[in-house]
Structures are given as structure tokens and as C-alpha cells.
Amino acid sequence: xxxxxxxxxxxxxxxxxxxxxxxxxxxxxxxxxxxxxxxxxxxxxxxxxxxxxxxxxxxxxxxxxxxxxxxxxxxxxxxxxxxxxxxxxxxxxxxxxxxxxxxxxxxxxxxxxxxxxxxxxxxxxxxxxxxxxxxxxxxxxxxxxxxxxxxxxxxxxxxxxxxxxxxxxxxxxxxxxxxxxxxxxxxxxxxxxxxxxxxxxxxxxxxxxxxxxxxxxxxxxxxxxxxxxxxxxxxxxxxxxxxxxxxxxxxxxxxxxxxxxxxxxxxxxxxxxxxxxxxxxxxxxxxxxxxxxxxxxxxxxxxxxxxxxxxxxxxxxxxxxxxxxxxxxxxxxxxxxxxxxxxxxxxxxxxxxxxxxxxxxxxxxxxxxxxxxxxxxxxxxxxxxxxxxxxxxxxxxxxxxxxxxxxxxxxxxxxxxxxxxxxxxxxxxxxxxxxxxxxxxxxxxxxxxxxxxxxxxxxxxxxxxxxxxxxxxxxxxxxxxxxxxxxxxxxxxxxxxx
Amino acid sequence: xxxxxxxxxxxxxxxxxxxxxxxxxxxxxxxxxxxxxxxxxxxxxxxxxxxxxxxxxxxxxxxxxxxxxxxxxxxxxxxxxxxxxxxxxxxxxxxxxxxxxxxxxxxxxxxxxxxxxxx
Numbered sequence: 001x002x003x004x005x006x007x008x009x010x011x012x013x014x015x016x017x018x019x020x021x022x023x024x025x026x027x028x029x030x031x032x033x034x035x036x037x038x039x040x041x042x043x044x045x046x047x048x049x050x051x052x053x054x055x056x057x058x059x060x061x062x063x064x065x066x067x068x069x070x071x072x073x074x075x076x077x078x079x080x081x082x083x084x085x086x087x088x089x090x091x092x093x094x095x096x097x098x099x100x101x102x103x104x105x106x107x108x109x110x111x112x113x114x115x116x117x118x119x120x121x122x123x124x125x126x127x128x129x130x131x132x133x134x135x136x137x138x139x140x141x142x143x144x145x146x147x148x149x150x151x152x153x154x155x156x157x158x159x160x161x162x163x164x165x166x167x168x169x170x171x172x173x174x175x176x177x178x179x180x181x182x183x184x185x186x187x188x189x190x191x192x193x194x195x196x197x198x199x200x201x202x203x204x205x206x207x208x209x210x211x212x213x214x215x216x217x218x219x220x221x222x223x224x225x226x227x228x229x230x231x232x233x234x235x236x237x238x239x240x241x242x243x244x245x246x247x248x249x250x251x252x253x254x255x256x257x258x259x260x261x262x263x264x265x266x267x268x269x270x271x272x273x274x275x276x277x278x279x280x281x282x283x284x285x286x287x288x289x290x291x292x293x294x295x296x297x298x299x300x301x302x303x304x305x306x307x308x309x310x311x312x313x314x315x316x317x318x319x320x321x322x323x324x325x326x327x328x329x330x331x332x333x334x335x336x337x338x339x340x341x342x343x344x345x346x347x348x349x350x351x352x353x354x355x356x357x358x359x360x361x362x363x364x365x366x367x368x369x370x371x372x373x374x375x376x377x378x379x380x381x382x383x384x385x386x387x388x389x390x391x392x393x394x395x396x397x398x399x400x401x402x403x404x405x406x407x408x409x410x411x412x413x414x415x416x417x418x419x420x421x422x423x424x425x426x427x428x429x430x431x432x433x434x435x436x437x438x439x440x441x442x443x444x445x446x447x448x449x450x451x452x453x454x455x456x457x458x459x460x461x462x463x464x465x466x467x468x469x470x471x472x473x474x475x476x477x478x479x480x481x482x483x484x485x486x487x488x489x490x491x492x493x494x495x496x497x498x
Numbered sequence: 499x500x501x502x503x504x505x506x507x508x509x510x511x512x513x514x515x516x517x518x519x520x521x522x523x524x525x526x527x528x529x530x531x532x533x534x535x536x537x538x539x540x541x542x543x544x545x546x547x548x549x550x551x552x553x554x555x556x557x558x559x560x561x562x563x564x565x566x567x568x569x570x571x572x573x574x575x576x577x578x579x580x581x582x583x584x585x586x587x588x589x590x591x592x593x594x595x596x597x598x599x600x601x602x603x604x605x606x607x608x609x610x611x612x613x614x615x616x617x
Contacts, residue, residue: 085612120614156614193611199603217611228600252610268600293581297548300502335576341569350577
């Protein structure tokens with residue numbers, strides 16, 4: 001006999017506990033780990049379903065209600081394993097909506113993740129389904145973490161992979177109080193697969209650095225990436241197989257695990273085995289211009305991903321020697337006299353072309369500026385050009401945001417996230433490439449613009465999760481630079497909540 | 499135009515001439531190449547540069563001749579063309595290990611990992 005009174009008492013106590021936890025966190029929906037529905041499902045429906053399943057040995061008809069209860073108890077795993085691969089967005093949406101346990105902090109967003117993912121799995125995108133989901137997402141205010149992931153997956157389903165990448169990268173900025181961990185894991189899994197497909201293995205290694213942060217798939221791919229990159233902290237063979245054993249899609253990932261183990265055993269040629277840069281054609285050692293041109297051509301001929309700082313430094317110092325010895329200038333002036341041209345402007349144009357070429361190559365290769373070396377006239381001009389270029393990109397993105405705030409021109413919530421993610425990505429990229437100098441200059445510009453933007457989003461647009469994400473970004477930057485006024489301001493802003 | 503294309507599209511390389519070529523040589527070589535291209539002769543269809551061989555068209559030849567008629571522009575092209583063009587040397591294998599790098603992109607990862615269907 002089922003002890004009904006005990007069951008009711010347990011449910012009542014559990015509900016009170018959940019409510020107390022929620023109130024303790026400010027009482028806003030989305031701040032606890034799970035809600036009353038999850039407690040009811042796990043304390044009432046799960047045991048009942050289990051009991052029915054056991055009893056169905058003697059009465060097979062009881063299997064039907066037991067199966068229905070399994071749907072309600074495990075909505076997200078079932079949606080993921082069955083409805084998403086079948087490309088059923090609406091069924092996946094409504095089933096996942098019941099997943100209070102996984103998506104309590106953003107249930108509608110969680111349901112939309114399942115639907116958008118199912119859309120990506122359709123052999124041909126059903127536009128009607130896509131519009132239906134788009135309308136659902138447009139109604140979500142404010143946009144929380146899971147909703148953001150759903151927007152990104154919808155963009156990916158429609159073929160805008162760059163847009164999806166930018167939005168998913170922003171998920172990391174969302175406060176955990178309004179972003180279910182499962183949504184972050186979906187985002188990391190997608191980003192890791194995308195980076196692996198592009199060959200960006202350092203990014204793969206970073207995305208799944210821990211199991212809790214990245215989820216099982218991203219954790220496995222991170223281990224594979226570390227091994228392929230021959231990182232000293234890469235997991236050993238046993239560790240890789242362990243990650244593989246617990247990860248989904250084992251048949252697809254097995255060849256990559258084997259490849260990673262081969263790489264660890266030295267089966268592939270390491271990047272360092274590339275031949276060092278040499279002049280592309282044999283040159284007279286005394287002819288500085290010929291040597292510089294030859295090294296310049298060799299730098300341009302090398303694939304950007306294979307370019308090393310040593311290569312660029314060699315070309316830069318060769319140009320310093322060629323343009324600084326006076327011989328090149330004299331040769332050009334003599335030749336200009338023969339042709340009837342003005343040699344002076346040609347020297348300036350050659351300089352400009354050299355600096356432009358090397359700046360473009362270094363920008364494309366991703367080499368940090370510090371690796372270009374300190375000395376040298378040409379090197380310092382190339383560094384200055386690169387710094388200006390990176391700073392201009394950041395300033396342009398920051399200006400665009402500031403102008404919109406001043407004009408009170410709002411965008412849909414997902415586009416606001418995208419715009420902020422774009423600025424934050426440019427900022428990080430610039431800092432990674434150009435270091436502390438650019439960080440100070442860029443922060444002086446970005447701080448007031450982004451702060452005004454976040455205040456507008458927080459107070460007037462009620463997009464509090466995005467406003468909070470921006471405040472936290474600015475606080476972290478202010479702390480990194482020791483800017484006390486900015487720290488005080490952003491600490492106050494972050495404390496306003498989410 | 500990328501930095502690499504700038505070297506590849508240098509008029510001297512297109513015409514197969516060295517920077518000290520006279521105006522008459524430039525005109526003569528240009529006309530000869532135009533004739534060969536008109537007859538679709540394979541010998542004129544490609545030219546060598548320091549960053550690899552490139553295809554040659556009649557338009558390229560006409561543009562190259564026009565560029566070199568201007569003394570200012572010619573002087574600039576002379577600087578870049580002072581590097582002799584080379585035919586790409588065949589690379590010899592270092593050892594018998596796979597030439598592919600370990601960290602090559604994983605083609606089809608998104609489909610294999612269940613993030614999208616093949617469309």
C-alpha cells in the first residue's frame with residue numbers, strides 16, 4: 001500500500017525548501033537550481049512510474065502509463081536522443097518545456113534549444129517550423145542564457161554559422177543565475193565541434209577544459225586537441241579512452257581519439273619541423289635590397305598558418321638593412337633619372353607597400369605584436385600600423401554602440417547580444433595581439449560607451465542579463481588595469497543583480 | 499588585392515621581362531605574347547613569379563604594357579621585379595612519416611557529432 005500521507009508530507013516539505021531557497025536568492029524566477037515541478041516529478045511521478053513498471057510484469061497494460069511518466073521524468077534526454085535527431089522541432093519544444101530539472105533557470109529557452117537543434121537536423125529546413133520558433137523566441141523577454149543558445153542554433157540551422165558562433169561565444173558571459181548549465185554545455189559542445197571542423201584546435205582545447213564546464217563531448221574534444229597539439233598537460237591514452245567512453249557519439253569520435261594517441265606517439269610531423277624561412281631565390285649576400293625582397297616574397301609565399309615570428313623578424317630586419325644603408329635610395333634615384341620619374345616618392349611608396357604587406361600578413365597569421373621584436377624602423381612602423389588597425393576596429397564597434405544608445409535605437413534582444421559579443425571579441429582579440437598598451441587605450445574608449453549601453457539595456461530595455469554581463473566584463477577589465485574609479489562604479493552596477 | 503597577388507601580378511613577370519628591359523623590348527614582347535595568346539599557344543598561357551606560377555591572359559598583358567608606359571609606376575614595379583622568378587622546386591620528403599599535420603581540420607565534424615544534418 002502506498003503511504004499517501006507520508007508522500008504528501010515529503011512533497012510539502014520539499015516545496016517549502018525550494019521556495020525558501022528561491023526567496024533567499026532574491027525570489028526571482030530562475031535563481032534556484034530547479035523548481036516545484038521538478039520536486040513533484042521526482043518525488044511523485046518517478047517513484048510511481050517505477051512502481052508501475054515493476055507491476056507491469058504481471059499486467060503489461062501498465063507499461064503505457066509508465067512510459068508516459070518516463071517522458072515527463074526524462075524530457076530533455078529523450079528529446080535529445082530521439083526528437084532532435086528526427087528533426088521534430090515542435091515535439092522537442094513541448095517535451096523539453098517540461099524539463100524543470102535541467103532548464104529551470106530558463107525553461108522556455110531550454111525548450112527553444114531543443115527545437116532549434118532539431119531544425120538543424122532536418123535534411124531540408126522547414127521554413128514554417130523555423131518561423132514558428134522565431135516567433136517563440138521573439139516573445140522571450142528578457143533573453144536569458146538558454147534563449148541565447150536557441151537563437152544561435154536557429155541561425156546555424158539557417159546557415160549563418162558565423163552569427164551562431166558569435167552568439168554562442170557570448171553565452172560564456174551570461175550570469176549563471178540566468179543560464180542553465182545544460183545551455184552552456186550545449187554552447188560549448190557546438191563551439192568545440194565547429195572549431196574542430198575549422199582546425200582551430202587551441203580553441204577546442206580551451207572550450208572543454210573541465211567536464212563540468214564543457215560537458216562530456218567538449219571535454220573529450222579538449223583532450224583530443226591537447227594531444228594533437230602535443231601539450232604537456234594533455235591526458236594520456238588511458239585518460240583519452242576514459243573521456244571517450246563517457247562521451248556521446250563514440251563511433252564518430254573513435255578515429256579522432258586514435259589519431260590523438262598517434263600524435264602523442266610522434267606519428268605526425270610537428271609544426272616545428274617546417275623548414276626555417278630562407279630567401280626564395282638565391283641572392284648576393286651583399287645586395288641588401290635583393291635579400292630583403294627575397295625574404296619578403298618568401299613570407300608572402302608561406303601559408304599564413306605556418307608563418308612564424310622568426311620569418312617576419314627576418315624580413316623586417318632585412319628591410320631595415322636595405323632601406324637604411326643609402327645604397328637602395330641612390331639606386332632608385334639613378335634609375336628614376338633614366339626613366340624620367342621622381343625617385344623620392346617611389347621610396348615612400350615602396351616603404352608603404354612593404355609595411356602594408358607585412359601588416360596584412362601578420363594580421364592574418366594571428367602573431368602577437370610582441371613577437372615582432374623591439375628594434376628596427378620598419379618593425380616599429382609595422383607594429384604601429386597593426387596597433388592602429390586593431391584599435392580602430394574596437395573604436396568603430398564601440399562608436400556604433402554608443403551612437404545607438406544616444407539615438408535610443410533598439411535592436412531585437414538577440415541582435416543586442418550579437419553586437420556586444422562582437423565588441424567584446426574585438427576587444428579580446430586586440431588585447432591578445434597587442435598587449436597591455438592597447439588594453440589601456442581600448443578600455444578608455446570602451447568603458448564609457450559600454451557602460452552607457454549596459455545602463456540603457458538594464459534600466460530601459462529590461463534586458464537585465466545582458467546589462468549584467470556587460471557590467472561584469474567591465475569590472476573584470478577595470479580590475480585587470482587597477483582602475484579604481486571604474487572598479488567602484490562597476491562593482492555597484494554588478495550588485496544591481498540580474 | 500592581397501600582398502601575394504601584388505608580386506604575382508607585377509607587369510615584368512607577366513611579360514616575362516627583367517626590370518632593365520627597354521621600352522621597345524616591352525612593346526615587342528607584349529605584342530608577341532598577345533599573338534601567342536590569340537593562337538592559344540600553351541607556352542604563353544603561364545608565367546613564372548617568385549611566389550609560384552600564374553595563368554596569363556591577353557588582358558593581363560595589355561594591362562602590364564600600359565602600367566610600364568608610366569615612368570612613376572614602372573619604377574615601383576622595377577623594385578619588386580628585381581627578384582628573379584623561379585619555378586617551384588619539387589619538395590623532397592624528409593622521412594616516411596605522414597605529411598599531414600596532426601592538427602589538420604576535422605572535416606565533417608559538425609555532421610559527425612550530430613550538430614547538423616548533411617544538406
